Amino acid sequence: MTHTANKPMVLVRSKNVILLHWFNAICWFLLTPTGLGIIRGDDLRIIPAGWSEFMQNLVGGNANLVLIHSVLGIVWTAVIAVFTLLYLNSVVVPFLKDVLSITPKSIWDDAIYMVKVIVGLLSPNKSEQVLPAYGRYNGAQRLLGTMIIVCSIAIAVTGLAMFFGPGIGLPPEIFRWSLVLHALCVGVVWIGLVPHIYFGVIEEPEALEGMKSGYLEEDFIKHHKAKWYEELKQQGEI
Amino acid sequence: MANQKLVMLADTERCVNCKGCEVACRAEWNTPLGFNRNWVIETISISDDGVPHMYLISGRCQHCDDAPCVTNCPSGASYQRDDGVVLVDREFCSGCEMCVQVCPYDARFKNPLDDKISKCTFCQPRIDAGEQPACVEVCFNRALIFGDINDPNSEVSQLLKQEKWKKLVTDKVDTKPNHYYSESTYLDASVLPQEKEPTIEAEVISKVVNPVVSVGFSGMLGLFGAAGIMKIIKRREEVSNDSHSE
Numbered sequence: 438m439t440h441t442a443n444k445p446m447v448l449v450r451s452k453n454v455i456l457l458h459w460f461n462a463i464c465w466f467l468l469t470p471t472g473l474g475i476i477r478g479d480d481l482r483i484i485p486a487g488w489s490e491f492m493q494n495l496v497g498g499n500a501n502l503v504l505i506h507s508v509l510g511i512v513w514t515a516v517i518a519v520f521t522l523l524y525l526n527s528v529v530v531p532f533l534k535d536v537l538s539i540t541p542k543s544i545w546d547d548a549i550y551m552v553k554v555i556v557g558l559l560s561p562n563k564s565e566q567v568l569p570a571y572g573r574y575n576g577a578q579r580l581l582g583t584m585i586i587v588c589s590i591a592i593a594v595t596g597l598a599m600f601f602g603p604g605i606g607l608p609p610e611i612f613r614w615s616l617v618l619h620a621l622c623v624g625v626v627w628i629g630l631v632p633h634i635y636f637g638v639i640e641e642p643e644a645l646e647g648m649k650s651g652y653l654e655e656d657f658i659k660h661h662k663a664k665w666y667e668e669l670k671q672q673g674e675i
Numbered sequence: 676m677a678n679q680k681l682v683m684l685a686d687t688e689r690c691v692n693c694k695g696c697e698v699a700c701r702a703e704w705n706t707p708l709g710f711n712r713n714w715v716i717e718t719i720s721i722s723d724d725g726v727p728h729m730y731l732i733s734g735r736c737q738h739c740d741d742a743p744c745v746t747n748c749p750s751g752a753s754y755q756r757d758d759g760v761v762l763v764d765r766e767f768c769s770g771c772e773m774c775v776q777v778c779p780y781d782a783r784f785k786n787p788l789d790d791k792i793s794k795c796t797f798c799q800p801r802i803d804a805g806e807q808p809a810c811v812e813v814c815f816n817r818a819l820i821f822g823d824i825n826d827p828n829s830e831v832s833q834l835l836k837q838e839k840w841k842k843l844v845t846d847k848v849d850t851k852p853n854h855y856y857s858e859s860t861y862l863d864a865s866v867l868p869q870e871k872e873p874t875i876e877a878e879v880i881s882k883v884v885n886p887v888v889s890v891g892f893s894g895m896l897g898l899f900g901a902a903g904i905m906k907i908i909k910r911r912e913e914v915s916n917d918s919h920s921e
Binding site: 558 | 773
């Protein structure tokens with residue numbers, strides 16, 4: 438435990454996890470625009486054709502755009518795979534246990550909680566939310582985490598299939614369905630990233646600070662994650 | 676040359692089905708057996724007096740201005756140049772065959788020699804060097820004529836003015852091809868374009884994935900944009916209340 442500006446802080450993240458998060462974020466902000474630039478066909482693209490032309494002009498042609506997207510995608514996949522192997526027991530498994538422990542009751546509770554939060558955000562009256570006693574991750578975070586884990590695996594596998602598939606003689610159906618799944622998963626993750634970025638930047642800047650320094654305010658944990666607060670107390674972290 | 680619009684004319688009354696165009700194309704492009712980048716199809720009509728008439732129709736990629744092969748290519752490998760020639764960039768072609776499925780003229784195929792998509796390119800290297808496509812060059816009876824429709828002095832421009840021509844289109848399928856045929860040609864179902872459905876994967880992308888993602892992402896942006904505005908309003912009220920209480 439440490440203190441910043443008289444507010445007791447708790448170290449909740451290691452530097453490696455923070456670095457991986459920002460590496461992942463940068464990759465998403467580079468891979469998405471380059472990927473959108475590659476898909477040019479009028480019947481297949483999701484954004485105006487001008488974007489494709491802009492990106493291709495920016496990097497000197499379609500060849501460079503495909504190369505940048507592919508190399509970056511492979512680097513992204515490789516770094517996350519190596520991180521997973523290196524920190525399997527200390528970071529990855531505990532994270533998966535937290536995020537993927539889903540029961541019908543937890544799904545119901547999470548859904549109710551998310552609706553209440555959204556209604557609260559849009560309500561003209563300032564109202565203090567009575568938050569359920571969550572563990573480290575609340576319902577929305579668990580949903581986003583599950584989406585990101587499942588979709589990232591699918592994105593990596595389908596990306597590799599599209600990049601290497603034609604060269605090793607995979608059937609064209611594999612390429613085509615990979616494209617479908619790749620596009621769908623990227624879209625689904627971005628749908629989840631909108632509230633993720635909103636809460637991190639606007640609603641809960643303490644959380645953003647936690648993803649920069651690794652420290653969270655004790656009061657923030659106590660208010661938002663009561664169960665986790667109790668766990669940290671029992672572990673002597675607080 | 677700037678502002679070129681390259682077209683092919685097939686004078687079907689001059690064609691004698693010698694197959695010279697097919698052989699020249701095969702030799703030029705090393706097309707494997709069992710596949711063709713161009714072909715000649717016979718159609719027969721029976722006149723009112725019961726006399727059969729045979730027509731010889733030289734076919735190939737029609738280099739359409741509304742080319743479904745281009746709009747269904749995920750990587751931009753299929754594209755149309757400013758002069759109207761539809762090409763396949765072999766470097767980016769994955770051989771996914773999404774374009775093959777939608778061509779109304781069945782003018783594309785996956786080349787088993789390299790697993791890339793092949794089709795008539797109007798012999799792009801030759802025409803870029805100022806030569807004629809191989810099929811045109813060997814057509815001894817001048818049934819095939821190629822040139823720039825935007826050049827009023829070109830042979831194709833003169834012929835299009837002097838004679839009547841038609842395109843291989845139907846009421847249902849008109850992809851604005853740049854290939855013309857003699858007006859007198861009898862066209863039956865074997866040469867007319869067929870309505871083609873995109874691959875199931877292309878359908879899923881255009882009718883499911885893109886709408887779901889667009890609506891979901893826009894909805895989220897709208898929702899949290901509104902939340903951000905509400906936060907600003909609440910914050911202003913807080914500041915205002917604080918200053919009043921002071």
